[in-house]
Amino acid sequence: ILNVEQSPQSLHVQEGDSTNFTCSFPSSNFYALHWYRWETAKSPEALFVMTLNGDEKKKGRISATLNTKEGYSYLYIKGSQPEDSATYLCAFPSGGSQGNLIFGKGTKLSVKP
């Protein structure tokens, strides 16, 4: 059974702090790793799809890195803002190159002004 683990489960930071969270996934038969951001009462929003070992992607103050050999990805947020408060999910394809995603339970980030 494929398992996607995320840590920490929750994080409380002050506005302006930089933070990072971890996603661990099976390192064999890697095809892609997805990061999503899910704000309360909204739809999950795709942040990144990462496919290459060593990949680094950036969107504004948010960036992510990927290590497929050891099976982990880091998500970084630089200078956290209250609007960054959300649950950050990573997901791994269940059936190799096709099909549904298996999601981690997420890291819930709260940024206090």
Next chain:
Amino acid sequence: GAGVSQSPSNKVTEKGKDVELRCDPISGHTALYWYRQSLGQGLEFLIYFQGNSAPDKSGLPSDRFSAERTGGSVSTLTIQRTQQEDSAVYLCASSLRGSAPYEQYFGPGTRLTVT
């Protein structure tokens, strides 16, 4: 352009009744997925449609759950004889193709409460 839409946004039903949840995917997306999130749990896969292929039903929790996708577009998830453990947010997503690197675009969800 229009995103994924779902209806209803909220549904309260009595235990034992049947419910239907609807999903309108993004036009042109060949893959459609249903997930749910129960209280305190992560997103759980239910069923996946890819083009005209037979759906992957491996995530359906019981035979009370079924789904269809008509004309490669709109999908309906049906739960028969609802139970309290069916209470959850049901999310639909679509993607351009069903393969791994394609982003899945999620709808706003249907919050189902079984009383």
